[in-house]
Amino acid sequence: MRQEYTGDETASERRRRRRRERPSFREQLQGLSWWQVALVLLPLVMMFIGGALGGGIGGGAAVGNLSLARKSMPSAVKFLVMACVCAVAFTVFFVLEYAIRSVWAPTPYVASQPGTGYAPVVVNTPATPSPLSTCWTQTWAPRPVAMNRPVVIHATGAEVSWPAYANITCNPANDLAAYEIHRSTRPDFTPSAATLVATVNANDTSFVDRTAPATSDPRAAYYVYMVAVRTRSGQVVAGATQLVRLPEPGQTELVLQTDKAASLSAKSPDTIVDPNGYSLTVSPDIGGEGAERAVFEFGPLTALPRGAFVTDARLNVACHGTNSATISVYGLTRTFDASVATWNSAASGVRWRHPGGDYTTPSGSSMAGSSELNPCDFDATAIVRGWTDLRSAEHGLLLRFGNESSSLGYGAYEAGDTGNPDDRPALVVTYE
Incomplete structure (x- = not known):
């Protein structure tokens, strides 16, 4: 009514x-x-x-x-x-x-069964649940954490970090109880009490290992690290591993990866060859097509302590090629923007003083090209020492053929892929 x-x-x-x-x-x-x-x-x-x-x-x-x-x-x-x-x-x-x-693709990973201690089994993880879905519509397995590639490595162990664990299952039994740091000399190891280095509070996402046996034998200094998740139910969720080589006693190593890299092409002097840096190329002038060079930027070396003495510095790239001529690394004298750099321009509205990049004389040794896919090291020790003396001098590195006149008619050389973390160029600095 x-x-x-x-x-x-x-x-x-x-x-x-x-x-x-x-x-x-x-x-x-x-x-x-x-x-x-x-x-x-x-x-x-x-x-x-x-x-x-x-x-x-x-x-x-x-x-x-x-x-x-x-x-x-x-x-x-x-x-x-x-x-x-x-x-x-x-x-x-x-x-x-x-x-x-x-958006959340299925990922296979290793997880242990509750109540069995360290007895991991391979589990095919379903996709991460949609945030718009109810928890009980699917049965989700706990997702592991992906350990970051170590940046600082001491003679007694690596500084390890990882993203925070997220319980995607909506099951309180799968809530985080603690993180476990594991270390082994075997790449395919199973986490166990024998490989456990430390148990880390659930609120922390980093750990400094100071317990690895130091050695001066480079063949015995390789270790494999893993960050595992221990849930409240006692389940151990093993994550992916990272291979680390320890420096000699008394030394520390910095591994500085970069996604700021670009190829410069003389054939297309005003064209951005690869704005994402996914396929960096170094080549001589092949049949009048113009040479190609690669530039790399690592930013301020803030992780390198002032007063540290650099014993070794190398540009590491995943590379392969078809030219037996040598390739050299040079220190850039002008800062560049990798997203817009070309043969003629270092950045938007800023031209190189010399087309193809402004750089110093080559540093240390150079190396010959190889047809096999290998991690290639270029000695940049003298360049990096100059950066430690004058921090404002750090503008990046350049790779080019020592002699860019090719008589072979071929010689393209791949010099890394910034889109793939495993192939991403890195500056590896060892200091004491």
Whole structure:
């Protein structure tokens, strides 16, 4: 029954009255035929299979069908229209759900069974659940943490870091209890009490290992690190490993990877050859096509302590080629922008003083090209020592053929891939 109200009713009172007078959803279904009620309620199934996403789409479709059911139109037409609304709603839901889930691809990893201590088994991890899905619609396995590549390595161990663990399973038993740091001399080791170096508080995401046996034998100084997750249920989730070579006693090594690199092409002097640095190329002038050079930028060497003496510095790139001529590394004397650098320009609106890059004389030794894919080291010790004496002198490195006139008619040389962490160029500095 509608309430009587006076003309001096306020706006807020009027809104409250209208809400009280508005029929409930159940009341709105009264008077509809059974098939109309079924088509109104059918989209609401998505609320139970699709969480927030399903609830939003299903609720909207249900409201739409309720409005259609109240309209005056032939029953056959009304049935077809309401059925189409249901079909469209379910189609949109499944398409969006698939698109969201495809962002998180399945990843195989190693995890141990609860209650068995260190007994890891290989588990095929399903995709990470959509943030819009309910927890109970899928059974998710705990996801491991991916250890970062160590940047600082001491003679007694590496400084290890990793991203924080996230429990994607919605199961409290899989909450983080602690991190475990493991170290072994075997690349395929299984985490165990014998490989456990330390247990780290759940709030920490870094650890400095000072317990690795120091050695002056370079063949015995390789260790494999792993960060494992121990859950509240006792399950151990083993992560990926990182291979580390320890420097000699008394020394520390910095491994500075870069994604700021570019190729410079004399053939296309004003063209950005590869703005992402995914395929760095060094080559001589082959058949009049123009030489190519590669430049690398590592930023300020803030991790290198002032007063440290650099004993060795090398540019490390994953490389292969088909020219037996030598390649040399040079220190740049002008800062560049890897995203826009060309043969003629170091940055937007800034030209090289000398086309092809401004650089010093070559540093140390150079090396010959190889047809095999190898990690190639270029001695940059003299250049980096100059940077430690004058920090403002650090502008990056350049690779080029010592003699860019090719008599062979071939000689392209791949010099790293910044898009692949395993092939990303790195400056490896050893100091004491």
